[in-house]
Amino acid sequence: MANPLAQQGRWRDLDKLLARPGNIVGHGFEHSPTLREEIGEFVRVLVVGAGGLGCELLKDLALSGFKNIDVIDMDTIEVSNLNRQFLFRLQDVGKSKAEVAAKRVMERVSGVNIVPHFCRIEDKDLEFYNDFNIIVLGLDSIEARSYINSVACSFLEYDCDDKPIPETVKPMVDGGTEGFKGHARVILPGTTPCFECNIWLFPPQVKFPLCTLAETPRTAAHCIEYAHLIKWDEVHNGKAFDADDPEHMLWVYSEALKRAELFGIAGVTYSLTQGVVKNIIPAIASTNAIISAACALEALKIVSGCSKTLSNYLTYNGLEGTHIKVTDFVRDMDCLVCGPGTLIELDTSVTLSQFIELLGEHPNLHLLKPSVTYRGNNLYMQSPPILEEMTRSNLHLLLFDLMGKVPKDTIHVSGTTEKNGKKTSCLRKLRVVFKRVVGGSTDMDIAGSS
């Protein structure tokens, strides 16, 4: 139980910002002495990732008036996290990041409720994500960002003037760091660019050409990647390489050393071997603290309007001085993710299984093994097996019937697609229109011309 004495005057500082009127504030700021309590009571925030940024975010949000927080992370704690993930101790190694982080923050900040989810982000259904008012991302992977982005954008609906409908906008705040550099951004789907709109900000990692590794190695990294990508498979017929197995890593290291010696190349160390094989990104506490604080402040501003919102992309560079740059990026109007959805025209005679097949062939989608949901109902689910079995009987039914014979509507599909030669999970919003149905586009066109 919270100590009542501790509660009195506890939020003195935060309340100054929320209870008083201001001249430079966000749209719809309604200052009130109870605003903080309302945020605490009614706003649900999801923190994606409980790592370097996630730990900071949970602390920052808990001390910024948020009281209903969920955190999702599939990872467990490792020793190399301890230089920055300040909610973890040596004795926590091996435990769930989300669970330990939630527990530590709740112990320290009374009155805040944090629900941990120790699972993959793909394991949660759309309804789970739809329950949050705002999503804050503390991730280090492009694929995970892209997935959450597509989930948040899938809720977005447009009105007949192609304006986003406010209640369907799921705001996101996204942070990322690398060494002394980082970024924080605000994504208001339909208004500011989504992650996919300027995906070019995150160029895919350049891989060494295999012929360089095999024939003309020049650097220590070439020798390491040779051992990792070529030699391993030659020697260990069929056994998969596991970067978390120290014996596998040692084997790669010693093979890389041999190769380096053969070619007269210097610089192969165990640390570099780990760095190259696992693609380790350097990370420190201070950069994570800076970026998370910027994200948490933006989250507070979005839910309260107590000040202007970052518009819309901040970069921090601490290599030389302290440089902050804010760029106002613009949306890609043809974005498949945050736009009104890919238009698909269908005959009413199309069955669900034909529809699924079509998704794999569609030039903009190339969606493999898709699951299909309509208005929160699972029409067909690829997994888990129990859901697959339950929905299998829908496959031979007409999609038109499954959608309640509406002439057109939005439908959600999720599956895998190939990006830069890598399979990634993805979720897409489709605008399905049935041909020759009153209210469907074709009929309307005919009606208009007659």
Next chain:
Amino acid sequence: MAAESKTKYDRQLRIWGEQGQAALEKASICLLNCGPTGSEALKNLVLGGIGSITVVDGSKVEAYDLGNNFMLDEESLGQAKAKCVCSFLQELNDAVKAKFVEESPDTLIETNPSFFAQFTLVIATQLLENSLLKLDKICRHANVILVVARSYGLTGLVRISLKEHNVIESKPDHFLDDLRLHKPWPELKQFAKTIDLSVTDSVVHKHTPYIVILIRLAEKWADAHDGCLPSTRQEKKEFKDLIKAHMLNLDEENYKEAIEASFKVSTPRGISSHLCQIINDAAVQVDSTSPDFWVLVAALKEFIENEGGGEPPLEGSIPDMTSLTEYYVSLQKIYQAKAESDFLVMEQRVRNILKRIGRDPDAITKAYIKNFCRNARKITVCRYRNIEDEFSIPILPELQKYLTDEDYNFAVGFYILLRAVDRFAANYNRFPGIFDGEVDEDISRLKTIAVGLLSDLGFHGPALSEDLINEMCRFGGAELHAVAAFIGGVASQEVIKLVTKQFVPLTGTFIFNGIDQKSQALAL
């Protein structure tokens, strides 16, 4: 380093290396005031394995502390804040020595200035002008680095103060490789000559390193142009065509790399203006009291003017490029050998200078000299005005520029207002806007003070934005956790750079702008 520490610190060792880590582990940091700004700054340093921390704060924990400081909990209520914060910080890393002093920083500054001499660096948070100016003098006198951090509503600042900070390993993000294609030395030219550009073996042809291609073709060009290298835009284009003409087919990566790097054969010779400024600095007139860094700069200046022929010592490393292993390794050796011979010349010069100024000729290690040579083009000197000078005689043209430039509107406004609230506090013994009922009066009081402050500085231009003055009073001296975490984060980042002597620390005053996040550094 122990294996466990190596694993624990792995992600940061990849940034500042074992040397940087050793510097951190040797450093002792003093924190003044352990509100959220200070606590967060120290948290980041404790996690990274700083040597020792001493938390100085004279206050007891009150309820409002629990609303913005994560290093306290309900058990802490009524207890000494310094003690509570210190013990929560200690939990984060038992390798750090954590101490606390339960005393007000203002009193300590007033009564015991020698206290500060024991530290590597002092982080002063939430300190008012009067104490800050005194502390700055004390720290300068004792050669202790001072980092000032302040959070105030949606604004705040970070400012470093010390006489001079020299950086050898500035590790810039993008820096031109030191290939000397505009001025190849004999061994490099010799090697290039041994390679036949018109070799018929297509594998060898497409694996001839671009360094060799450019040196050979630049020579060919010079032969046809009275010894001159391509200089005009037209000539540079023709030079690219010459490279293209040697391609067997259009997808030869090495030739593409050569075309991309072709401008390097005609880069202007000599040193950057940045380096030129350093070697012509007054400090290069070294004597027995000069820091080692300046002894090296003195030697560098001699080197550039003599053996270097206008160039600093060669860095000695080359980037990866499409090449046969054998060619690449040979090139690496040629560059390393030249760097080694430049280093030996530099070393001799350093020893002679040391002798000349009456110091032990071996007082500076080979490793130090070698590191300096490797980074000679990137060395950086940061100097900081003392805070009193900045406050009483700011650089007026800069201030003028900021005050009239719309891009600096918020930053310079907050800069002035952060100073104005201290004057307000000196007059009224509280910050403006503390009490809900007096916000409006405080707005006009603060405005009067801010206008007075500007006119004291000799500036009578357009007044500050009314909106900003309003905001400042709305903040009422609040220390918001998210803002404190940001400011504390920036402060700790700067501490790391100062202590490791790697990367380039902030110069000027960094003004946090929590309204639209367009934070800026002002050079005043």
